[in-house]
Amino acid sequence: MREDHPAVTATAAGGHRRRGATSAASSSSINPFLLVIIVAVVAALVVTAVITTGILLSTQLLRRQGGTDPGDHHHPPANAAGENLQPSPHTQKHTAHRQPRAGPCVGVRPGRLTAWQPVYSVVIDAGATATRAHVFYFLRCCLDNTFQLKKEKMFDVEGSIMFYTGDNNSKQIRRLLVPLLRRARGVVPTKYVRHTPLLFRATPSLSLLPSAQATKIIHRARGILSRSPFLVKRDHVTIMTGQDIAADLWLAANFLTG
Template identity: 35%
Template sequence: MRIPKLASAFVSVAGLLAYLMYVKHHYALSAQYRPPNYSLSRGDPGPVTAGDPGGWRRRYGVMFDAGSTGTRIHVFKFLHQPNEVPKLAHETFKAITPGLSAYADDPDQCTTGLLQLFEVAKASVPPSFWNSTPLVLKATAGLRMLPGEKATQLLNKVRAVFSESPFLSRNDAVSIMDGTDEGISAWITVNFLTGCLGGADSSTVGMLDLGGGSTQITFSPQDEKTIQTSPIDYISSIQMFNTSYTLYSHSYLGLGLLSARLAILGGVEGQDAPGSVELVSPCLAPEHSGQWKHGDVVYTVRGQKEGEPVYDSCLTKVEKVLYKKIQKAMETSNMDFYAFSFYYDLAVDLGLIEERKGGTVKVSDYSDAAKRVCGGVSVPPGKSPFLCLDLTYISVLLRELGFPPDKDLKLARTIGDMETSWALGAIFHYMESNRL
């Protein structure tokens, strides 16, 4: 049947009107639609949220520091903006003892402490950010000194716990940290907190860290001769905040304060010994006798009978322990250095700095204090019986590293209310290396 021309025209007009109404409705909906605010993932700067400054976007990182004496969690909140060095807006910190290495013979026992620290992370990071917040654990000297099989079993247990967390845990998230990486991470931390990274001014500060099992030195050489004459494995390059840095960095495993203390007393690290072992040392007061636990061994330690002055005989013992074990670094007198951990703690014990504020000491302050303490007839009330030994060790260590007696060292536990540990630098390095 043929459709009349008028009816055909009406159908055409009606169809056109219907199409126009559909288009109008579609674009109205499109104008109202906004993509959902997804959390940060692989370079996405994340959503702008209430409370963040204009143009800056929020992200988080969780770093577990599995040290020789304890496990610590650092939860960092950063603010990012394109082509800008990030800002550290907040840090949450909690520590538990003992360290992971204490569970070497029973890895399952480490789970309770890890779960306790996970609760800190969950309370510090909004749930909408959990699956995009990197979760990382780096173990340091405590696990580096364990037999390989025991360390592997511990790390596998940690990986199993991490895999059940709501955070972003990659295959490389749990590992033993190379000593040099520890030094580099601490260097990143202190230079970030002092504003020396990513700016037009290329001057940076050096870093000294004295832990229980190892000690590190890291700085950025300004003299090409330093790079050319240093051992090849002491020199590395990193990319941080769109800037390349050449670094001199080395970690001396076994020369942390507690491990060195054992060597100076005459003990052997990692040696299994039933019951108590007696160590006699010229670095202890002649009348001193007591117990000291290191690792899984309880030592009975006592001083030698009076004879040669304590300081002189202790100095000789320390020098023998450090003989040819330290590479003297160049440029140590030409740049500012920050010193952490036991450098800080011993300065507090001596009253050279305030515990909360930190301060500046000279290298000679440690040797001068060693002579005073070692020359005392007995251990000062409330002080460690190892104070003479520890101070003598630090003074010789700094001398062997190349620091002159009149060199100033800046001691800081925090900079701008932020912890100076390697954890901040490590999470930055991890996120940059993995493009997170």
């Protein structure tokens, strides 16, 4: 019976160990193509989350306002379904000869008056590398106070407010936001501007700065936006938290999957 030489046995064992380590390393490495797909999917979810959040926040604010007409300083409650509506000059009348398309008011009986009120909202997404403004155009159904999204336009500029940490950062923040405000102003009709809510959501990365710097940046941004012709309240300008992002991604995933 042949005995293996100790040196040969040690060499063979070393070879097996090297092959095992190589195979383990290759199995633990990530396919670059798969990594690109994962990054693309996450980026798509984040973008969809921002748009979905803008739509949800916009409809919540508009519903809270009651969808009042431009120039109407009184805020009468929305008529319940089945009541006779008194449409304002800015609503569209649909009768038996002209029924509305598929939307929140599907099922309205022929001959009954249905009022559709145009409403707008603006959402500014202050990201870590770019700043975007989304302008949403809805039709509000006066029967049940629901909203049908008709159009969405997006404008962006390079730059982020999180880099403007100096004491004299007002001019820099103004140069970042004013072009977006002007372009959004060009989309919203004049008679609806002062009734159009504007929301500003800053990247959670802003929270990584010292508290005093982050607060100063938000305060400056709120001051600039408050001087715009849009409807801006104090709680409209905030920093998004990690919980906000997680909830938005969950909503975006549900939105993408139907």
